[in-house]
Amino acid sequence: MYEVFYRSLFRIRRVEEEVAKIYPSDKIKSPVHLSIGQEAVAVGACEALRPTDVVFGTYRGHALYLAKHGNLKKMIAELYGKVTGCAKGKGGSMHLVDAAAGFMGTSAVVGTTIPHAVGYAYAMRLQRRETVVASFFGDGAVDEGIFSESLNFAALKRLPLIFICENNFYSIHSHQLARQPASNIVERARAYAIPADRIEDNDVLRIYDVVKRAAEAIRAGTSGPRFLECMTYRWKEHVGPNDDFDKGYRSITEAEPWFAKDQVKRIRDLLVREIQERIEAEVEAEIREAFEFAERSPFPPDEELYTDVFAEATQWSAS
Ligand SMILES: Cc1ncc(C[n+]2csc(CCOP(=O)(O)OP(=O)(O)O)c2C)c(N)n1
Ligand SMILES: [Mg+2]
Structure with missing residues:
Protein backbone atom coordinates (compact mmCIF):
# COMPACT_ATOMS: atom_id res chain seq x y z
CA MET A 1 0.00 0.00 0.00
CA TYR A 2 2.78 2.45 0.92
CA GLU A 3 4.35 1.73 -2.48
CA VAL A 4 1.18 2.88 -4.23
CA PHE A 5 1.02 6.06 -2.14
CA TYR A 6 4.69 6.83 -2.65
CA ARG A 7 4.57 6.32 -6.42
CA SER A 8 1.66 8.74 -6.73
CA LEU A 9 3.06 11.36 -4.31
CA PHE A 10 6.55 11.25 -5.82
CA ARG A 11 5.20 11.34 -9.38
CA ILE A 12 3.17 14.48 -8.71
CA ARG A 13 6.02 16.22 -6.86
CA ARG A 14 8.53 15.43 -9.60
CA VAL A 15 6.21 16.36 -12.47
CA GLU A 16 5.55 19.75 -10.88
CA SER A 30 -0.46 28.79 -19.86
CA PRO A 31 -0.14 29.95 -16.25
CA VAL A 32 0.58 27.12 -13.81
CA GLY A 37 3.06 20.67 -0.64
CA GLN A 38 -0.63 19.79 -1.12
CA GLU A 39 -0.24 16.44 -2.94
CA ALA A 40 -1.48 14.39 0.03
CA VAL A 41 -5.08 15.55 -0.37
CA ALA A 42 -5.43 14.38 -3.97
CA ARG A 60 -4.79 23.96 -9.35
CA GLY A 61 -5.45 20.59 -10.90
CA HIS A 62 -2.18 18.83 -11.79
CA ALA A 63 -2.09 16.81 -8.56
CA LEU A 64 -5.70 15.67 -8.81
CA TYR A 65 -5.35 14.78 -12.51
CA LEU A 66 -2.29 12.64 -11.79
CA ALA A 67 -3.65 11.14 -8.56
CA LYS A 68 -6.74 9.99 -10.52
CA HIS A 69 -4.33 8.37 -12.97
CA GLY A 70 -4.82 10.88 -15.76
CA ASN A 71 -2.56 10.41 -18.78
CA LEU A 72 0.79 12.15 -18.08
CA LYS A 73 1.87 12.52 -21.73
CA LYS A 74 -1.41 14.22 -22.61
CA MET A 75 -1.09 16.50 -19.58
CA ILE A 76 2.39 17.75 -20.47
CA ALA A 77 1.40 18.14 -24.14
CA GLU A 78 -1.59 20.20 -22.96
CA LEU A 79 0.68 22.50 -20.96
CA TYR A 80 2.81 22.94 -24.10
CA GLY A 81 -0.32 23.86 -26.11
CA LYS A 82 0.18 20.88 -28.40
CA VAL A 83 -2.59 19.13 -30.36
CA THR A 84 -1.81 15.83 -28.60
CA GLY A 85 -2.81 17.37 -25.26
CA CYS A 86 -5.79 16.21 -23.23
CA ALA A 87 -7.81 19.27 -24.42
CA LYS A 88 -6.13 19.37 -27.87
CA GLY A 89 -3.80 22.09 -26.62
CA LYS A 90 -6.65 24.60 -26.29
CA GLY A 91 -7.11 24.54 -22.52
CA GLY A 92 -3.67 24.55 -20.91
CA SER A 93 -2.87 23.83 -17.30
CA MET A 94 -6.15 25.19 -15.89
CA HIS A 95 -8.40 23.05 -18.12
CA LEU A 96 -7.13 19.51 -17.78
CA VAL A 97 -9.54 16.66 -18.48
CA ASP A 98 -9.31 12.88 -18.73
CA ALA A 99 -12.84 11.49 -18.71
CA ALA A 100 -11.59 7.92 -19.24
CA ALA A 101 -9.76 8.18 -15.90
CA GLY A 102 -12.77 9.80 -14.20
CA PHE A 103 -11.17 13.25 -14.14
CA MET A 104 -14.06 15.34 -15.41
CA GLY A 105 -12.40 18.66 -15.98
CA THR A 106 -11.37 21.83 -14.24
CA SER A 107 -12.09 25.50 -14.61
CA ALA A 108 -10.30 28.78 -13.99
CA VAL A 109 -13.43 30.29 -12.47
CA VAL A 110 -13.48 29.73 -8.71
CA GLY A 111 -16.32 27.53 -7.43
CA THR A 112 -17.73 26.57 -10.82
CA THR A 113 -17.00 22.87 -10.72
CA ILE A 114 -18.82 22.37 -7.39
CA PRO A 115 -22.30 22.45 -9.04
CA HIS A 116 -20.94 20.35 -11.93
CA ALA A 117 -20.12 17.66 -9.38
CA VAL A 118 -23.55 18.04 -7.78
CA GLY A 119 -25.25 17.65 -11.17
CA TYR A 120 -23.18 14.59 -12.00
CA ALA A 121 -23.95 13.03 -8.61
CA TYR A 122 -27.66 13.74 -9.14
CA ALA A 123 -27.51 11.88 -12.46
CA MET A 124 -25.76 8.94 -10.77
CA ARG A 125 -28.48 8.86 -8.08
CA LEU A 126 -31.30 8.96 -10.69
CA GLN A 127 -29.65 6.23 -12.76
CA ARG A 128 -29.03 4.14 -9.62
CA ARG A 129 -25.34 3.85 -10.42
CA GLU A 130 -22.64 2.91 -7.89
CA THR A 131 -20.40 5.81 -8.90
CA VAL A 132 -19.18 8.09 -6.13
CA VAL A 133 -18.40 11.68 -7.13
CA ALA A 134 -15.79 13.84 -5.41
CA SER A 135 -15.74 17.63 -5.65
CA PHE A 136 -12.41 19.31 -4.83
CA PHE A 137 -12.24 23.05 -4.22
CA ASP A 143 -16.65 32.55 -0.36
CA GLU A 144 -18.95 31.92 -3.36
CA GLY A 145 -22.72 31.59 -2.97
CA ILE A 146 -22.75 28.46 -5.11
CA PHE A 147 -20.87 26.62 -2.33
CA SER A 148 -23.85 26.91 0.05
CA GLU A 149 -26.41 26.22 -2.66
CA SER A 150 -24.54 23.08 -3.69
CA LEU A 151 -24.28 21.72 -0.13
CA ASN A 152 -27.95 22.38 0.47
CA PHE A 153 -29.10 20.60 -2.70
CA ALA A 154 -26.72 17.66 -2.27
CA ALA A 155 -27.87 17.12 1.32
CA LEU A 156 -31.55 17.46 0.39
CA LYS A 157 -31.25 14.85 -2.39
CA ARG A 158 -28.80 12.59 -0.47
CA LEU A 159 -26.41 12.64 -3.41
CA PRO A 160 -23.46 10.22 -3.70
CA LEU A 161 -20.94 12.99 -3.34
CA ILE A 162 -17.87 13.76 -1.23
CA PHE A 163 -17.02 17.45 -0.90
CA ILE A 164 -13.30 17.93 -0.32
CA CYS A 165 -12.12 21.39 0.68
CA GLU A 166 -8.36 21.90 0.30
CA ASN A 167 -7.87 24.62 2.87
CA ASN A 168 -4.41 26.07 2.24
CA PHE A 169 -5.39 29.21 4.20
CA TYR A 170 -5.14 31.56 1.22
CA SER A 171 -7.17 32.79 -1.71
CA ILE A 172 -4.36 34.30 -3.80
CA HIS A 173 -2.80 36.55 -1.12
CA SER A 174 -5.81 36.90 1.24
CA HIS A 175 -5.83 34.84 4.41
CA GLN A 176 -9.06 32.97 5.20
CA LEU A 177 -9.66 35.15 8.26
CA ALA A 178 -9.48 38.30 6.11
CA ARG A 179 -12.39 36.90 4.06
CA GLN A 180 -14.45 34.83 6.49
CA PRO A 181 -15.44 35.65 10.07
CA ALA A 182 -14.28 32.29 11.45
CA SER A 183 -12.29 29.24 10.42
CA ASN A 184 -15.37 27.01 10.50
CA ILE A 185 -15.79 25.54 7.01
CA VAL A 186 -16.38 22.05 8.42
CA GLU A 187 -19.10 23.37 10.73
CA ARG A 188 -20.91 24.98 7.82
CA ALA A 189 -21.23 21.53 6.22
CA ARG A 190 -22.67 20.17 9.48
CA ALA A 191 -25.28 22.95 9.41
CA TYR A 192 -26.68 21.24 6.28
CA ALA A 193 -26.74 17.92 8.19
CA ILE A 194 -23.77 16.66 6.19
CA PRO A 195 -21.37 14.47 8.24
CA ALA A 196 -18.07 16.32 8.14
CA ASP A 197 -14.46 15.79 9.24
CA ARG A 198 -11.48 18.08 9.38
CA ILE A 199 -7.95 16.74 9.01
CA GLU A 200 -5.44 19.18 10.47
CA ASP A 201 -2.06 17.91 9.41
CA ASN A 202 -2.03 16.91 5.70
CA ASP A 203 -1.80 13.23 6.75
CA VAL A 204 -2.22 11.23 3.55
CA LEU A 205 -3.11 8.02 5.39
CA ARG A 206 -5.85 9.69 7.46
CA ILE A 207 -7.28 11.35 4.35
CA TYR A 208 -7.33 7.93 2.67
CA ASP A 209 -9.14 6.35 5.65
CA VAL A 210 -11.79 9.05 5.93
CA VAL A 211 -12.55 9.07 2.18
CA LYS A 212 -12.59 5.26 2.06
CA ARG A 213 -15.17 5.10 4.87
CA ALA A 214 -17.22 7.88 3.29
CA ALA A 215 -17.24 6.18 -0.13
CA GLU A 216 -18.21 2.83 1.40
CA ALA A 217 -21.12 4.36 3.35
CA ILE A 218 -22.34 6.21 0.25
CA ARG A 219 -22.12 3.08 -1.90
CA ALA A 220 -23.93 1.02 0.75
CA GLY A 221 -26.76 3.55 0.59
CA THR A 222 -26.41 4.39 4.28
CA PHE A 227 -17.66 16.60 3.66
CA LEU A 228 -13.94 16.70 4.36
CA GLU A 229 -11.89 19.79 5.12
CA CYS A 230 -8.18 19.13 4.66
CA MET A 231 -5.81 21.69 6.12
CA THR A 232 -2.77 21.87 3.86
CA TYR A 233 -0.19 24.34 2.61
CA ARG A 234 0.92 25.65 -0.79
CA TRP A 235 4.72 25.87 -0.89
CA LYS A 236 5.03 27.94 -4.09
CA GLU A 237 3.50 31.24 -5.13
CA HIS A 238 -0.23 31.30 -6.02
CA VAL A 239 0.54 31.10 -9.73
CA GLY A 240 3.94 30.40 -11.22
CA PRO A 241 7.05 28.43 -10.34
CA ASN A 242 8.65 30.63 -7.67
CA ASP A 243 8.76 30.93 -3.88
CA ASP A 244 6.99 34.03 -2.57
CA PHE A 245 7.88 34.32 1.10
CA ASP A 246 9.44 37.73 0.33
CA LYS A 247 6.12 39.19 -0.86
CA GLY A 248 4.95 40.11 2.63
CA TYR A 249 1.57 38.37 2.79
CA ARG A 250 2.89 35.26 4.56
CA SER A 251 6.09 34.22 6.30
CA ILE A 252 8.53 31.35 6.06
CA THR A 253 7.96 30.76 9.79
CA GLU A 254 4.33 29.98 9.00
CA ALA A 255 5.44 27.53 6.29
CA GLU A 256 8.11 25.65 8.21
CA PRO A 257 5.81 23.29 10.19
CA TRP A 258 4.25 22.30 6.85
CA PHE A 259 7.63 21.57 5.27
CA ALA A 260 8.29 19.28 8.26
CA LYS A 261 4.99 17.42 7.57
CA ASP A 262 6.00 16.68 3.95
CA GLN A 263 4.10 13.52 3.01
CA VAL A 264 6.37 12.64 0.08
CA LYS A 265 9.32 12.27 2.46
CA ARG A 266 7.21 10.65 5.18
CA ILE A 267 5.94 7.81 2.96
CA ARG A 268 9.35 7.43 1.28
CA ASP A 269 10.89 6.76 4.69
CA LEU A 270 8.44 3.90 5.26
CA LEU A 271 9.86 1.98 2.28
CA VAL A 272 13.09 0.00 1.97
CA ARG A 273 15.75 1.56 -0.25
CA GLU A 274 15.46 -0.81 -3.21
CA ILE A 275 11.74 -0.13 -3.51
CA GLN A 276 12.19 3.66 -3.22
CA GLU A 277 14.83 3.59 -5.93
CA ARG A 278 12.87 1.36 -8.26
CA ILE A 279 9.78 3.58 -8.02
CA GLU A 280 11.84 6.74 -8.50
CA ALA A 281 13.66 5.37 -11.56
CA GLU A 282 10.37 4.28 -13.16
CA VAL A 283 8.71 7.63 -12.50
CA GLU A 284 11.71 9.62 -13.80
CA ALA A 285 11.66 7.58 -17.03
CA GLU A 286 7.94 8.19 -17.45
CA ILE A 287 8.41 11.95 -16.92
CA ARG A 288 11.28 12.16 -19.42
CA GLU A 289 9.14 10.36 -21.99
CA TYR A 306 -13.21 26.76 -35.39
CA THR A 307 -13.87 23.43 -33.67
CA ASP A 308 -15.03 22.80 -30.07
CA VAL A 309 -16.40 26.36 -29.91
CA PHE A 310 -20.10 25.47 -29.97
CA ALA A 311 -21.73 22.11 -29.26
CA GLU A 312 -22.49 20.27 -32.51
CA ALA A 313 -26.19 20.07 -33.47
CA THR A 314 -26.05 16.26 -33.27
CA GLN A 315 -24.92 16.49 -29.65
CA TRP A 316 -27.97 18.57 -28.77
CA SER A 317 -30.44 16.25 -30.44
CA ALA A 318 -28.82 13.19 -28.85
CA SER A 319 -29.30 14.49 -25.32
C1 LIG B 1 -15.36 33.63 -9.67
C2 LIG B 1 -13.93 34.00 -9.52
N1 LIG B 1 -13.59 34.97 -8.66
C3 LIG B 1 -12.28 35.33 -8.52
C4 LIG B 1 -11.32 34.72 -9.27
C5 LIG B 1 -9.86 35.12 -9.09
N2 LIG B 1 -9.14 34.03 -8.42
C6 LIG B 1 -8.38 33.19 -9.10
S1 LIG B 1 -7.67 32.04 -8.12
C7 LIG B 1 -8.39 32.68 -6.75
C8 LIG B 1 -8.10 32.07 -5.40
C9 LIG B 1 -9.01 30.99 -4.97
O1 LIG B 1 -8.51 30.44 -3.79
P1 LIG B 1 -8.86 29.00 -3.31
O2 LIG B 1 -10.22 28.63 -3.73
O3 LIG B 1 -8.53 28.93 -1.87
O4 LIG B 1 -7.86 28.05 -4.15
P2 LIG B 1 -6.27 27.97 -4.11
O5 LIG B 1 -5.76 28.91 -5.17
O6 LIG B 1 -5.81 28.32 -2.75
O7 LIG B 1 -5.97 26.56 -4.48
C10 LIG B 1 -9.18 33.78 -7.06
C11 LIG B 1 -9.92 34.58 -6.07
C12 LIG B 1 -11.72 33.73 -10.18
N3 LIG B 1 -10.82 33.06 -10.94
N4 LIG B 1 -13.01 33.36 -10.28
MG1 LIG C 1 -6.83 28.43 -0.92
Whole structure:
Protein backbone atom coordinates (compact mmCIF):
# COMPACT_ATOMS: atom_id res chain seq x y z
CA MET A 1 0.00 0.00 0.00
CA TYR A 2 2.78 2.45 0.92
CA GLU A 3 4.35 1.73 -2.48
CA VAL A 4 1.18 2.88 -4.23
CA PHE A 5 1.02 6.06 -2.14
CA TYR A 6 4.69 6.83 -2.65
CA ARG A 7 4.57 6.32 -6.42
CA SER A 8 1.66 8.74 -6.73
CA LEU A 9 3.06 11.36 -4.31
CA PHE A 10 6.55 11.25 -5.82
CA ARG A 11 5.20 11.34 -9.38
CA ILE A 12 3.17 14.48 -8.71
CA ARG A 13 6.02 16.22 -6.86
CA ARG A 14 8.53 15.43 -9.60
CA VAL A 15 6.21 16.36 -12.47
CA GLU A 16 5.55 19.75 -10.88
CA GLU A 17 9.24 20.31 -10.12
CA GLU A 18 9.94 19.72 -13.82
CA VAL A 19 7.10 22.06 -14.78
CA ALA A 20 8.61 24.72 -12.48
CA LYS A 21 12.05 24.19 -14.01
CA ILE A 22 10.89 24.45 -17.61
CA TYR A 23 8.37 27.25 -17.07
CA PRO A 24 10.78 30.20 -17.55
CA SER A 25 11.64 28.84 -21.06
CA ASP A 26 8.09 29.81 -22.23
CA LYS A 27 7.54 26.33 -23.66
CA ILE A 28 4.56 26.02 -21.33
CA LYS A 29 1.85 28.20 -22.82
CA SER A 30 -0.46 28.79 -19.86
CA PRO A 31 -0.14 29.95 -16.25
CA VAL A 32 0.58 27.12 -13.81
CA HIS A 33 -0.86 26.82 -10.30
CA LEU A 34 1.34 24.28 -8.56
CA SER A 35 0.19 21.90 -5.81
CA ILE A 36 3.65 21.26 -4.37
CA GLY A 37 3.06 20.67 -0.64
CA GLN A 38 -0.63 19.79 -1.12
CA GLU A 39 -0.24 16.44 -2.94
CA ALA A 40 -1.48 14.39 0.03
CA VAL A 41 -5.08 15.55 -0.37
CA ALA A 42 -5.43 14.38 -3.97
CA VAL A 43 -3.48 11.16 -3.41
CA GLY A 44 -5.18 10.11 -0.16
CA ALA A 45 -8.62 10.76 -1.62
CA CYS A 46 -8.11 9.26 -5.09
CA GLU A 47 -6.52 6.06 -3.79
CA ALA A 48 -9.64 5.59 -1.67
CA LEU A 49 -11.90 5.90 -4.73
CA ARG A 50 -12.50 3.36 -7.49
CA PRO A 51 -11.25 3.96 -11.05
CA THR A 52 -14.91 4.27 -12.09
CA ASP A 53 -15.57 7.04 -9.56
CA VAL A 54 -15.27 10.59 -10.86
CA VAL A 55 -13.66 13.77 -9.58
CA PHE A 56 -14.11 17.46 -10.36
CA GLY A 57 -11.31 19.88 -9.49
CA THR A 58 -9.91 23.35 -9.92
CA TYR A 59 -7.32 25.23 -11.96
CA ARG A 60 -4.79 23.96 -9.35
CA GLY A 61 -5.45 20.59 -10.90
CA HIS A 62 -2.18 18.83 -11.79
CA ALA A 63 -2.09 16.81 -8.56
CA LEU A 64 -5.70 15.67 -8.81
CA TYR A 65 -5.35 14.78 -12.51
CA LEU A 66 -2.29 12.64 -11.79
CA ALA A 67 -3.65 11.14 -8.56
CA LYS A 68 -6.74 9.99 -10.52
CA HIS A 69 -4.33 8.37 -12.97
CA GLY A 70 -4.82 10.88 -15.76
CA ASN A 71 -2.56 10.41 -18.78
CA LEU A 72 0.79 12.15 -18.08
CA LYS A 73 1.87 12.52 -21.73
CA LYS A 74 -1.41 14.22 -22.61
CA MET A 75 -1.09 16.50 -19.58
CA ILE A 76 2.39 17.75 -20.47
CA ALA A 77 1.40 18.14 -24.14
CA GLU A 78 -1.59 20.20 -22.96
CA LEU A 79 0.68 22.50 -20.96
CA TYR A 80 2.81 22.94 -24.10
CA GLY A 81 -0.32 23.86 -26.11
CA LYS A 82 0.18 20.88 -28.40
CA VAL A 83 -2.59 19.13 -30.36
CA THR A 84 -1.81 15.83 -28.60
CA GLY A 85 -2.81 17.37 -25.26
CA CYS A 86 -5.79 16.21 -23.23
CA ALA A 87 -7.81 19.27 -24.42
CA LYS A 88 -6.13 19.37 -27.87
CA GLY A 89 -3.80 22.09 -26.62
CA LYS A 90 -6.65 24.60 -26.29
CA GLY A 91 -7.11 24.54 -22.52
CA GLY A 92 -3.67 24.55 -20.91
CA SER A 93 -2.87 23.83 -17.30
CA MET A 94 -6.15 25.19 -15.89
CA HIS A 95 -8.40 23.05 -18.12
CA LEU A 96 -7.13 19.51 -17.78
CA VAL A 97 -9.54 16.66 -18.48
CA ASP A 98 -9.31 12.88 -18.73
CA ALA A 99 -12.84 11.49 -18.71
CA ALA A 100 -11.59 7.92 -19.24
CA ALA A 101 -9.76 8.18 -15.90
CA GLY A 102 -12.77 9.80 -14.20
CA PHE A 103 -11.17 13.25 -14.14
CA MET A 104 -14.06 15.34 -15.41
CA GLY A 105 -12.40 18.66 -15.98
CA THR A 106 -11.37 21.83 -14.24
CA SER A 107 -12.09 25.50 -14.61
CA ALA A 108 -10.30 28.78 -13.99
CA VAL A 109 -13.43 30.29 -12.47
CA VAL A 110 -13.48 29.73 -8.71
CA GLY A 111 -16.32 27.53 -7.43
CA THR A 112 -17.73 26.57 -10.82
CA THR A 113 -17.00 22.87 -10.72
CA ILE A 114 -18.82 22.37 -7.39
CA PRO A 115 -22.30 22.45 -9.04
CA HIS A 116 -20.94 20.35 -11.93
CA ALA A 117 -20.12 17.66 -9.38
CA VAL A 118 -23.55 18.04 -7.78
CA GLY A 119 -25.25 17.65 -11.17
CA TYR A 120 -23.18 14.59 -12.00
CA ALA A 121 -23.95 13.03 -8.61
CA TYR A 122 -27.66 13.74 -9.14
CA ALA A 123 -27.51 11.88 -12.46
CA MET A 124 -25.76 8.94 -10.77
CA ARG A 125 -28.48 8.86 -8.08
CA LEU A 126 -31.30 8.96 -10.69
CA GLN A 127 -29.65 6.23 -12.76
CA ARG A 128 -29.03 4.14 -9.62
CA ARG A 129 -25.34 3.85 -10.42
CA GLU A 130 -22.64 2.91 -7.89
CA THR A 131 -20.40 5.81 -8.90
CA VAL A 132 -19.18 8.09 -6.13
CA VAL A 133 -18.40 11.68 -7.13
CA ALA A 134 -15.79 13.84 -5.41
CA SER A 135 -15.74 17.63 -5.65
CA PHE A 136 -12.41 19.31 -4.83
CA PHE A 137 -12.24 23.05 -4.22
CA GLY A 138 -10.23 25.58 -2.24
CA ASP A 139 -11.07 27.65 0.84
CA GLY A 140 -11.61 30.58 -1.56
CA ALA A 141 -14.50 28.77 -3.27
CA VAL A 142 -16.31 28.76 0.08
CA ASP A 143 -16.65 32.55 -0.36
CA GLU A 144 -18.95 31.92 -3.36
CA GLY A 145 -22.72 31.59 -2.97
CA ILE A 146 -22.75 28.46 -5.11
CA PHE A 147 -20.87 26.62 -2.33
CA SER A 148 -23.85 26.91 0.05
CA GLU A 149 -26.41 26.22 -2.66
CA SER A 150 -24.54 23.08 -3.69
CA LEU A 151 -24.28 21.72 -0.13
CA ASN A 152 -27.95 22.38 0.47
CA PHE A 153 -29.10 20.60 -2.70
CA ALA A 154 -26.72 17.66 -2.27
CA ALA A 155 -27.87 17.12 1.32
CA LEU A 156 -31.55 17.46 0.39
CA LYS A 157 -31.25 14.85 -2.39
CA ARG A 158 -28.80 12.59 -0.47
CA LEU A 159 -26.41 12.64 -3.41
CA PRO A 160 -23.46 10.22 -3.70
CA LEU A 161 -20.94 12.99 -3.34
CA ILE A 162 -17.87 13.76 -1.23
CA PHE A 163 -17.02 17.45 -0.90
CA ILE A 164 -13.30 17.93 -0.32
CA CYS A 165 -12.12 21.39 0.68
CA GLU A 166 -8.36 21.90 0.30
CA ASN A 167 -7.87 24.62 2.87
CA ASN A 168 -4.41 26.07 2.24
CA PHE A 169 -5.39 29.21 4.20
CA TYR A 170 -5.14 31.56 1.22
CA SER A 171 -7.17 32.79 -1.71
CA ILE A 172 -4.36 34.30 -3.80
CA HIS A 173 -2.80 36.55 -1.12
CA SER A 174 -5.81 36.90 1.24
CA HIS A 175 -5.83 34.84 4.41
CA GLN A 176 -9.06 32.97 5.20
CA LEU A 177 -9.66 35.15 8.26
CA ALA A 178 -9.48 38.30 6.11
CA ARG A 179 -12.39 36.90 4.06
CA GLN A 180 -14.45 34.83 6.49
CA PRO A 181 -15.44 35.65 10.07
CA ALA A 182 -14.28 32.29 11.45
CA SER A 183 -12.29 29.24 10.42
CA ASN A 184 -15.37 27.01 10.50
CA ILE A 185 -15.79 25.54 7.01
CA VAL A 186 -16.38 22.05 8.42
CA GLU A 187 -19.10 23.37 10.73
CA ARG A 188 -20.91 24.98 7.82
CA ALA A 189 -21.23 21.53 6.22
CA ARG A 190 -22.67 20.17 9.48
CA ALA A 191 -25.28 22.95 9.41
CA TYR A 192 -26.68 21.24 6.28
CA ALA A 193 -26.74 17.92 8.19
CA ILE A 194 -23.77 16.66 6.19
CA PRO A 195 -21.37 14.47 8.24
CA ALA A 196 -18.07 16.32 8.14
CA ASP A 197 -14.46 15.79 9.24
CA ARG A 198 -11.48 18.08 9.38
CA ILE A 199 -7.95 16.74 9.01
CA GLU A 200 -5.44 19.18 10.47
CA ASP A 201 -2.06 17.91 9.41
CA ASN A 202 -2.03 16.91 5.70
CA ASP A 203 -1.80 13.23 6.75
CA VAL A 204 -2.22 11.23 3.55
CA LEU A 205 -3.11 8.02 5.39
CA ARG A 206 -5.85 9.69 7.46
CA ILE A 207 -7.28 11.35 4.35
CA TYR A 208 -7.33 7.93 2.67
CA ASP A 209 -9.14 6.35 5.65
CA VAL A 210 -11.79 9.05 5.93
CA VAL A 211 -12.55 9.07 2.18
CA LYS A 212 -12.59 5.26 2.06
CA ARG A 213 -15.17 5.10 4.87
CA ALA A 214 -17.22 7.88 3.29
CA ALA A 215 -17.24 6.18 -0.13
CA GLU A 216 -18.21 2.83 1.40
CA ALA A 217 -21.12 4.36 3.35
CA ILE A 218 -22.34 6.21 0.25
CA ARG A 219 -22.12 3.08 -1.90
CA ALA A 220 -23.93 1.02 0.75
CA GLY A 221 -26.76 3.55 0.59
CA THR A 222 -26.41 4.39 4.28
CA SER A 223 -25.21 7.94 3.68
CA GLY A 224 -25.91 11.00 1.63
CA PRO A 225 -23.05 13.40 0.90
CA ARG A 226 -19.99 13.68 3.14
CA PHE A 227 -17.66 16.60 3.66
CA LEU A 228 -13.94 16.70 4.36
CA GLU A 229 -11.89 19.79 5.12
CA CYS A 230 -8.18 19.13 4.66
CA MET A 231 -5.81 21.69 6.12
CA THR A 232 -2.77 21.87 3.86
CA TYR A 233 -0.19 24.34 2.61
CA ARG A 234 0.92 25.65 -0.79
CA TRP A 235 4.72 25.87 -0.89
CA LYS A 236 5.03 27.94 -4.09
CA GLU A 237 3.50 31.24 -5.13
CA HIS A 238 -0.23 31.30 -6.02
CA VAL A 239 0.54 31.10 -9.73
CA GLY A 240 3.94 30.40 -11.22
CA PRO A 241 7.05 28.43 -10.34
CA ASN A 242 8.65 30.63 -7.67
CA ASP A 243 8.76 30.93 -3.88
CA ASP A 244 6.99 34.03 -2.57
CA PHE A 245 7.88 34.32 1.10
CA ASP A 246 9.44 37.73 0.33
CA LYS A 247 6.12 39.19 -0.86
CA GLY A 248 4.95 40.11 2.63
CA TYR A 249 1.57 38.37 2.79
CA ARG A 250 2.89 35.26 4.56
CA SER A 251 6.09 34.22 6.30
CA ILE A 252 8.53 31.35 6.06
CA THR A 253 7.96 30.76 9.79
CA GLU A 254 4.33 29.98 9.00
CA ALA A 255 5.44 27.53 6.29
CA GLU A 256 8.11 25.65 8.21
CA PRO A 257 5.81 23.29 10.19
CA TRP A 258 4.25 22.30 6.85
CA PHE A 259 7.63 21.57 5.27
CA ALA A 260 8.29 19.28 8.26
CA LYS A 261 4.99 17.42 7.57
CA ASP A 262 6.00 16.68 3.95
CA GLN A 263 4.10 13.52 3.01
CA VAL A 264 6.37 12.64 0.08
CA LYS A 265 9.32 12.27 2.46
CA ARG A 266 7.21 10.65 5.18
CA ILE A 267 5.94 7.81 2.96
CA ARG A 268 9.35 7.43 1.28
CA ASP A 269 10.89 6.76 4.69
CA LEU A 270 8.44 3.90 5.26
CA LEU A 271 9.86 1.98 2.28
CA VAL A 272 13.09 0.00 1.97
CA ARG A 273 15.75 1.56 -0.25
CA GLU A 274 15.46 -0.81 -3.21
CA ILE A 275 11.74 -0.13 -3.51
CA GLN A 276 12.19 3.66 -3.22
CA GLU A 277 14.83 3.59 -5.93
CA ARG A 278 12.87 1.36 -8.26
CA ILE A 279 9.78 3.58 -8.02
CA GLU A 280 11.84 6.74 -8.50
CA ALA A 281 13.66 5.37 -11.56
CA GLU A 282 10.37 4.28 -13.16
CA VAL A 283 8.71 7.63 -12.50
CA GLU A 284 11.71 9.62 -13.80
CA ALA A 285 11.66 7.58 -17.03
CA GLU A 286 7.94 8.19 -17.45
CA ILE A 287 8.41 11.95 -16.92
CA ARG A 288 11.28 12.16 -19.42
CA GLU A 289 9.14 10.36 -21.99
CA ALA A 290 6.18 12.68 -21.38
CA PHE A 291 8.25 15.86 -21.88
CA GLU A 292 9.84 14.39 -25.03
CA PHE A 293 6.37 13.55 -26.33
CA ALA A 294 5.24 17.15 -25.72
CA GLU A 295 8.38 18.58 -27.35
CA ARG A 296 7.98 16.59 -30.56
CA SER A 297 4.18 16.96 -30.84
CA PRO A 298 2.80 19.58 -33.28
CA PHE A 299 0.76 22.66 -32.38
CA PRO A 300 -2.93 22.47 -33.40
CA PRO A 301 -3.57 23.31 -37.07
CA ASP A 302 -5.32 26.68 -37.76
CA GLU A 303 -8.64 24.90 -38.56
CA GLU A 304 -8.84 23.85 -34.91
CA LEU A 305 -9.70 27.47 -34.08
CA TYR A 306 -13.21 26.76 -35.39
CA THR A 307 -13.87 23.43 -33.67
CA ASP A 308 -15.03 22.80 -30.07
CA VAL A 309 -16.40 26.36 -29.91
CA PHE A 310 -20.10 25.47 -29.97
CA ALA A 311 -21.73 22.11 -29.26
CA GLU A 312 -22.49 20.27 -32.51
CA ALA A 313 -26.19 20.07 -33.47
CA THR A 314 -26.05 16.26 -33.27
CA GLN A 315 -24.92 16.49 -29.65
CA TRP A 316 -27.97 18.57 -28.77
CA SER A 317 -30.44 16.25 -30.44
CA ALA A 318 -28.82 13.19 -28.85
CA SER A 319 -29.30 14.49 -25.32
C1 LIG B 1 -15.36 33.63 -9.67
C2 LIG B 1 -13.93 34.00 -9.52
N1 LIG B 1 -13.59 34.97 -8.66
C3 LIG B 1 -12.28 35.33 -8.52
C4 LIG B 1 -11.32 34.72 -9.27
C5 LIG B 1 -9.86 35.12 -9.09
N2 LIG B 1 -9.14 34.03 -8.42
C6 LIG B 1 -8.38 33.19 -9.10
S1 LIG B 1 -7.67 32.04 -8.12
C7 LIG B 1 -8.39 32.68 -6.75
C8 LIG B 1 -8.10 32.07 -5.40
C9 LIG B 1 -9.01 30.99 -4.97
O1 LIG B 1 -8.51 30.44 -3.79
P1 LIG B 1 -8.86 29.00 -3.31
O2 LIG B 1 -10.22 28.63 -3.73
O3 LIG B 1 -8.53 28.93 -1.87
O4 LIG B 1 -7.86 28.05 -4.15
P2 LIG B 1 -6.27 27.97 -4.11
O5 LIG B 1 -5.76 28.91 -5.17
O6 LIG B 1 -5.81 28.32 -2.75
O7 LIG B 1 -5.97 26.56 -4.48
C10 LIG B 1 -9.18 33.78 -7.06
C11 LIG B 1 -9.92 34.58 -6.07
C12 LIG B 1 -11.72 33.73 -10.18
N3 LIG B 1 -10.82 33.06 -10.94
N4 LIG B 1 -13.01 33.36 -10.28
MG1 LIG C 1 -6.83 28.43 -0.92
